[in-house]
Amino acid sequence: MSNFLRACRGEPVDRIPVWFMRQAGRSLPEYRKARAGVPMLDACRRPDLVVEITLQPVRRYGVDAAILFSDIVVPLHAVGVPIDIKPGVGPVLDTPVRSRADLAALRRPEPDDLAPIDQAVRGVVASLPPDVPLIGFAGAPFTLASYLIEGGPSRHHERTKALMHSDPELWHDLLARVADISADFLVTQVQAGARAVQLFDSWAGALSAADYHQFVLPHSAAVLAAVADLDVPRIHFGVGTSEFLGMMADAGAEVIGVDWRLPLDQAAERAPGRAVQGNLDPALLRADWTVIEQQIQRIVDEGRAASGHVFNLGHGVLPSTDPEVLARVVDTVHSATP
Amino acid sequence: MSNFLRACRGEPVDRIPVWFMRQAGRSLPEYRKARAGVPMLDACRRPDLVVEITLQPVRRYGVDAAILFSDIVVPLHAVGVPIDIKPGVGPVLDTPVRSRADLAALRRPEPDDLAPIDQAVRGVVASLPPDVPLIGFAGAPFTLASYLIEGGPSRHHERTKALMHSDPELWHDLLARVADISADFLVTQVQAGARAVQLFDSWAGALSAADYHQFVLPHSAAVLAAVADLDVPRIHFGVGTSEFLGMMADAGAEVIGVDWRLPLDQAAERAPGRAVQGNLDPALLRADWTVIEQQIQRIVDEGRAASGHVFNLGHGVLPSTDPEVLARVVDTVHSATP
Numbered sequence: 001m002s003n004f005l006r007a008c009r010g011e012p013v014d015r016i017p018v019w020f021m022r023q024a025g026r027s028l029p030e031y032r033k034a035r036a037g038v039p040m041l042d043a044c045r046r047p048d049l050v051v052e053i054t055l056q057p058v059r060r061y062g063v064d065a066a067i068l069f070s071d072i073v074v075p076l077h078a079v080g081v082p083i084d085i086k087p088g089v090g091p092v093l094d095t096p097v098r099s100r101a102d103l104a105a106l107r108r109p110e111p112d113d114l115a116p117i118d119q120a121v122r123g124v125v126a127s128l129p130p131d132v133p134l135i136g137f138a139g140a141p142f143t144l145a146s147y148l149i150e151g152g153p154s155r156h157h158e159r160t161k162a163l164m165h166s167d168p169e170l171w172h173d174l175l176a177r178v179a180d181i182s183a184d185f186l187v188t189q190v191q192a193g194a195r196a197v198q199l200f201d202s203w204a205g206a207l208s209a210a211d212y213h214q215f216v217l218p219h220s221a222a223v224l225a226a227v228a229d230l231d232v233p234r235i236h237f238g239v240g241t242s243e244f245l246g247m248m249a250d251a252g253a254e255v256i257g258v259d260w261r262l263p264l265d266q267a268a269e270r271a272p273g274r275a276v277q278g279n280l281d282p283a284l285l286r287a288d289w290t291v292i293e294q295q296i297q298r299i300v301d302e303g304r305a306a307s308g309h310v311f312n313l314g315h316g317v318l319p320s321t322d323p324e325v326l327a328r329v330v331d332t333v334h335s336a337t338p
Numbered sequence: 339m340s341n342f343l344r345a346c347r348g349e350p351v352d353r354i355p356v357w358f359m360r361q362a363g364r365s366l367p368e369y370r371k372a373r374a375g376v377p378m379l380d381a382c383r384r385p386d387l388v389v390e391i392t393l394q395p396v397r398r399y400g401v402d403a404a405i406l407f408s409d410i411v412v413p414l415h416a417v418g419v420p421i422d423i424k425p426g427v428g429p430v431l432d433t434p435v436r437s438r439a440d441l442a443a444l445r446r447p448e449p450d451d452l453a454p455i456d457q458a459v460r461g462v463v464a465s466l467p468p469d470v471p472l473i474g475f476a477g478a479p480f481t482l483a484s485y486l487i488e489g490g491p492s493r494h495h496e497r498t499k500a501l502m503h504s505d506p507e508l509w510h511d512l513l514a515r516v517a518d519i520s521a522d523f524l525v526t527q528v529q530a531g532a533r534a535v536q537l538f539d540s541w542a543g544a545l546s547a548a549d550y551h552q553f554v555l556p557h558s559a560a561v562l563a564a565v566a567d568l569d570v571p572r573i574h575f576g577v578g579t580s581e582f583l584g585m586m587a588d589a590g591a592e593v594i595g596v597d598w599r600l601p602l603d604q605a606a607e608r609a610p611g612r613a614v615q616g617n618l619d620p621a622l623l624r625a626d627w628t629v630i631e632q633q634i635q636r637i638v639d640e641g642r643a644a645s646g647h648v649f650n651l652g653h654g655v656l657p658s659t660d661p662e663v664l665a666r667v668v669d670t671v672h673s674a675t676p
Contacts, residue, residue, distance in 0.1 A: 158624050261546050318496060
């Protein structure tokens with residue numbers, strides 16, 4: 001079994017596995033070339049492009065896992081939600097979901113809706129070296145719901161939070177539908193050959209622990225439960241969620257993603273028995289190499305406190321990141337004593 | 339002594355004092371009228387406007403404290419840093435501070451630089467009811483440094499963090515200068531009659547506790563130390579800083595500002611012996627009144643665990659907030675049993 005999968009399961013590894021969130025993306029010149037003139041959601045629906053882009057960082061860096069090139073809103077788009085990704089802005093939709101009548105837009109995916117993803121995943125898996133697993137991924141219900149309710153990226157999530165508290169019945173119905181869509185998307189990826197999954201809850205850190213527990217946790221748990229019997233490690237990641245890492249583990253994750261704010265040894269205490277992944281501040285990839293090297297060593301040392309350590313950043317690769325620096329990070333992690 | 343000052347000092351109160359961060363601002367029609375056609379930094383330099391705008395929420399809501407209408411970059415602007423506030427964007431400057439030579443721009447304020455603030459504060463204090471204290475305020479060194487280094491608001495603070503780690507000597511020199519400017523600004527306000535101060539570190543939550551401790555804490559402590567002997571309670575506030583609330587208290591604060599993520603009773607445990615302020619999620623002011631009422635009661639209950647409780651939001655009033663709702667919050671807090 002690969003070091004990545006072994007680390008996710010808390011088993012001994014030959015060397016510390018490493019991959020990067022958003023390793024396939026704008027920091028790579030070959031990505032910018034492949035994407036030139038192709039809108040994001042079009043690219044995500046073209047299996048040839050998904051295969052090429054997903055493999056680019058594997059070829060370039062020798063990372064221990066690939067992550068499917070996609071976007072968290074792809075499954076919403078696939079069921080017909082009129083959502084688009086505006087460059088420099090993010091996902092936007094002209095008809096936000098704010099009433100019971102709007103829920104009809106969130107229908108369960110049909111096999112045809114999922115076919116492009118199925119095909120893309122099969123293509124990626126066929127092209128990957130056999131010792132490099134593909135990580136499937138999906139957006140978590142809260143983050144997706146925030147886009148749907150706000151109509152786009154939001155700094156304060158005002159409408160989302162107001163709806164959550166003022167109409168909990170509608171809120172839970174909405175999240176249950178989004179969770180079904182995310183779950184189908186994840187299951188499709190695993191059935192097509194993904195050997196791990198990551199559930200991204202980009203905005204969950206905007207919530208208090210109490211609100212997360214009451215309004216979000218059951219729905220993220222439902223997504224993770226959908227792949228519980230498929231023998232794939234489940235990674236659960238949020239940003240600024242240190243106060244409720246234990247709940248994110250309880251949602252059904254074998255691996256807890258950690259941002260750059262909380263050291264891995266403290267994360268391991270809050271999510272006992274889980275593997276940990278993350279913690280290198282992506283902003284620091286612009287610092288001098290000696291700084292990065294010290295950070296890597298610190299993270300490797302602190303990661304030993306957990307039942308399994310997957311090296312990663314604390315958030316996605318920033319577009320301004322020098323790929324040469326990431327290559328050096330991979331080599332340094334691979335040279336470190338697990 | 340006012341209930342506000344008593345709560346800050348952990349003394350018994352007749353009723354729970356309440357004020358709102360950004361209570362003087364865009365949510366008020368009278369503010370929009372007063373500011374019409376006047377750029378932000380011009381408004382901050384006109385004592386007549388500062389007096390009028392600072393008093394508006396006191397008149398309208400009967401809050402227990404006024405906060406000086408200003409902006410955290412006003413002192414930088416006052417010493418000649420070519421900074422502007424762009425509507426909808428925030429503070430921007432064309433010549434960021436990134437090298438030792440750039441530090442010269444950060445000179446210590448002369449009395450003339452501080453005269454408009456001195457005059458504004460005296461005007462406010464003369465106009466306020468005697469039982470309503472004025473809170474002076476300043477931006478904390480990290481947040482100001484991030485604007486200076488990035489050249490504007492930044493989501494990832496990449497250059498700031500890279501500089502901090504790659505050239506700690508330059509970093510500390512830069513922050514020491516910014517701290518001197520902030521401190522002079524605070525001292526001026528207190529000498530002119532402000533009876534409490536709040537140090538705002540809007541962006542500190544972007545940091546790990548270790549980085550905050552090494553690179554930021556000494557400089558925020560220097561600002562708070564500058565007013566330590568002036569007999570004013572010092573409030574220290576950041577967003578997303580729950581992991582290092584204890585350090586923010588250690589920096590020299592009598593009152594810890596708490597965002598909406600951490601309940602006040604937990605905040606009180608992390609900053610023992612301090613009063614607490616905050617925690618109502620400003621986004622929830624858009625929820626139904628019964629929701630807001632429950633949140634107020636929860637916060638009042640949890641606030642009893644601390645040595646002093648000042649009711650406030652967990653961040654500034656959002657521009658879309660209905661002033662009628664804030665008026666109702668004030669009345670409800672005032673009716674609650676302390």
